[in-house]
Amino acid sequence: MARFIELAELFEELEKITSHKEIVRKIAEFFSGLKGDEVKDSAYLFLGSTGPAFENITLGIKDRLAVRAIAGAYGVPEGEVEKRYARTGDLGDVAFELNREKEAFLTIEDVFQRLQQIKEASGKGSQEEKTGLLSDILQKATSEEGKYIVRLVLGRLRLGFGDQFLLEAFSIAFTGDKKHAGKIKESYGVCTDIGELAKTLAEHGARATGFFSIKPGRPVKSMLSQRVESFEELESRIQGKKAAEEKYDGERVQIHKTGDEIKAFSRRLENITAQYPDVIEEVRRSVPAEEIVIDGEIVAYVEFEKDCNRIEEFYPFQNLMQRRRKYEIEKYREKCPVAVFFFDILYLNGESLMKKPYPERRALLEMNVVEQGIVHLARRIVTENIEEIEDFFNETVEKGLEGIVVKSMSSKSVYEAGKRSWFWFKWKQEYSEGMRETFDLVVVGSYYGRGRRKGSFGALLCAVLNEEEQRFETLTKVGTGFTEADAEEINRLLSAHIVSEAPKNVSIKKGMLPDIFIEPAVVIEVLGSEITNSPGHTAGEGTEETGLALRFPRFLRIRYDKAPYDAMTVKEVRDLKEGV
Numbered sequence: 420m421a422r423f424i425e426l427a428e429l430f431e432e433l434e435k436i437t438s439h440k441e442i443v444r445k446i447a448e449f450f451s452g453l454k455g456d457e458v459k460d461s462a463y464l465f466l467g468s469t470g471p472a473f474e475n476i477t478l479g480i481k482d483r484l485a486v487r488a489i490a491g492a493y494g495v496p497e498g499e500v501e502k503r504y505a506r507t508g509d510l511g512d513v514a515f516e517l518n519r520e521k522e523a524f525l526t527i528e529d530v531f532q533r534l535q536q537i538k539e540a541s542g543k544g545s546q547e548e549k550t551g552l553l554s555d556i557l558q559k560a561t562s563e564e565g566k567y568i569v570r571l572v573l574g575r576l577r578l579g580f581g582d583q584f585l586l587e588a589f590s591i592a593f594t595g596d597k598k599h600a601g602k603i604k605e606s607y608g609v610c611t612d613i614g615e616l617a618k619t620l621a622e623h624g625a626r627a628t629g630f631f632s633i634k635p636g637r638p639v640k641s642m643l644s645q646r647v648e649s650f651e652e653l654e655s656r657i658q659g660k661k662a663a664e665e666k667y668d669g670e671r672v673q674i675h676k677t678g679d680e681i682k683a684f685s686r687r688l689e690n691i692t693a694q695y696p697d698v699i700e701e702v703r704r705s706v707p708a709e710e711i712v713i714d715g716e717i718v719a720y721v722e723f724e725k726d727c728n729r730i731e732e733f734y735p736f737q738n739l740m741q742r743r744r745k746y747e748i749e750k751y752r753e754k755c756p757v758a759v760f761f762f763d764i765l766y767l768n769g770e771s772l773m774k775k776p777y778p779e780r781r782a783l784l785e786m787n788v789v790e791q792g793i794v795h796l797a798r799r800i801v802t803e804n805i806e807e808i809e810d811f812f813n814e815t816v817e818k819g820l821e822g823i824v825v826k827s828m829s830s831k832s833v834y835e836a837g838k839r840s841w842f843w844f845k846w847k848q849e850y851s852e853g854m855r856e857t858f859d860l861v862v863v864g865s866y867y868g869r870g871r872r873k874g875s876f877g878a879l880l881c882a883v884l885n886e887e888e889q890r891f892e893t894l895t896k897v898g899t900g901f902t903e904a905d906a907e908e909i910n911r912l913l914s915a916h917i918v919s920e921a922p923k924n925v926s927i928k929k930g931m932l933p934d935i936f937i938e939p940a941v942v943i944e945v946l947g948s949e950i951t952n953s954p955g956h957t958a959g960e961g962t963e964e965t966g967l968a969l970r971f972p973r974f975l976r977i978r979y980d981k982a983p984y985d986a987m988t989v990k991e992v993r994d995l996k997e998g999v
């Protein structure tokens with residue numbers, strides 16, 4: 420049985436290492452020594468979690484309870500813990516300081532099970548129970564162990580790397596060769612439970628990459644689209660017959676139905692069932708299949724009759740974000756009515772449909788979804804004629820939609836989970852009008868505001884993802900376009916991610932250092948006009964190339980639906996600059 424101290428010491432070591440290769444090698448070495456459930460549990464722990472993203476993984480311990488637990492464990496007043504917390508800014512470090520020397524004996528299983536117990540304590544008296552459970556394990560833990568137990572409990576492990584490093588390490592640990600990393604990453608698109616993925620790979624080696632299949636209750640990563648610059652390009656990308664579908668600007672949703680149970684998952688794989696009771700009720704009426712997984716978009720939408728005409732109105736994405744709440748769901752259900760437009764089917768009664776071509780999937784979708792109430796199918800035309808697609812696009816934009824998604828009808832057009840696929844192309848109004856580009860960027864720092872903006876941020880330092888290095892590199896400073904409400908919401912979101920120095924996976928030039936460092940967590944959409952070379956930023960910087968910078972950026976909206984690793988990549992910025 421592996422001891423937890425080995426994991427804690429490795430975490431400590433990894434915090435100091437910056438080399439991608441070295442981090443992966445160390446993780447691989449660790450996983451090769453694990454057996455049975457330890458593999459699964461450690462995979463979650465490395466991502467600072469106790470289970471897959473699509474399950475409820477919050478432990479329900481905030482700072483206040485952790486302070487109480489630490490004080491109880493080490494027999495000091497809560498005021499003392501708070502004083503030290505104010506100085507170090509990290510309750511894990513406080514636990515480390517207050518602990519006394521002891522022998523390490525906890526196993527990974529001991530700690531994992533205790534975290535589960537903390538998570539599961541619910542109802543009356545659960546706060547005391549959670550505090551007691553944490554306090555008790557801290558008493559048994561060594562200083563290093565205590566530090567990481569506290570960080571794990573608070574969801575602040577912050578090792579400075581994401582799941583991609585772990586997948587690369589699995590390739591070395593479980594198949595003996597890094598060459599299977601690509602296949603493992605593909606498998607992760609289908610089996611999004613990292614623990615289950617790790618365990619299966621540990622048991623079966625490289626062969627396991629052929630084992631994974633979609634199953635109801637476990638969301639797959641969404642298939643994404645490429646963009647085209649012109650209708651001519653569209654013609655060359657998809658020859659012959661193609662389908663043009665309306666592109667709805669809302670929240671991506673994957674609905675999983677097994678018997679009476681219906682769950683909705685977001686593009687980030689979070690369970691969003693509770694936010695959309697209206698969608699769930701309508702799906703129950705309109706989708707009779709026993710077991711089914713369908714993919715679509717929820718939009719803020721109303722439909723009504725006027726002078727015997729059916730009028731439909733689509734509202735901007737921002738309206739829909741009012742539905743992102745834990746409380747007052749019924750009130751906002753009235754305030755912000757929605758509809759769902761389904762465009763794909765991935766699973767039906769025991770059979771995965773992901774390898775079937777799109778025309779077959781669409782036919783099955785039509786057979787299994789009854790359009791009624793707020794349940795719709797994505798409207799589309801199927802044609803070989805590019806002028807017809809142009810007309811369809813114009814009608815779509817006229818209706819207030821942002822554009823179309825053109826889909827291949829070829830026999831190879833499978834559902835590619837987690838990929839920006841060459842079977843789907845988006846064409847938006849803003850491209851056709853030569854409007855400026857939009858960029859989804861990760862906030863990595865903020866600068867103090869002055870004058871009217873005093874007390875808030877003056878500008879945000881934003882970065883793109885360097886995919887090879889899995890590192891965030893700065894591209895621009897965004898200081899305009901924020902309403903007061905935007906600024907307030909951004910301050911609220913960022914406050915949970917303030918760190919004392921630049922995280923290891925963020926690269927910032929000395930002259931660009933922000934007043935406050937933010938760990939990569941919040942993605943914003945920014946309108947920008949020109950990409951230039953700039954020695955001030957690190958995006959795409961190499962030994963021979965200067966960094967890239969985005970000029971005249973303007974904030975558009977928060978991308979709640981995107982995780983930092985879904986942000987725009989350096990390559991995408993470079994392609995835009997070079998007009999590829």
Ligand SMILES: Nc1ncnc2c1ncn2[C@@H]1O[C@H](COP(=O)(O)OP(=O)(O)OP(=O)(O)O)[C@@H](O)[C@H]1O
Nearest residue numbers: 643644664665666667668670671716762797824845
């Ligand atoms: N008919 C449709 N078919 C496929 N995707 C659609 C459709 N209508 C709306 N969408 C949405 O459009 C997105 C496709 O755009 P893309 O994959 O580039 O995502 P993105 O990076 O979020 O870009 P965007 O900012 O354009 O939404 C899908 O993720 C989906 O949520």
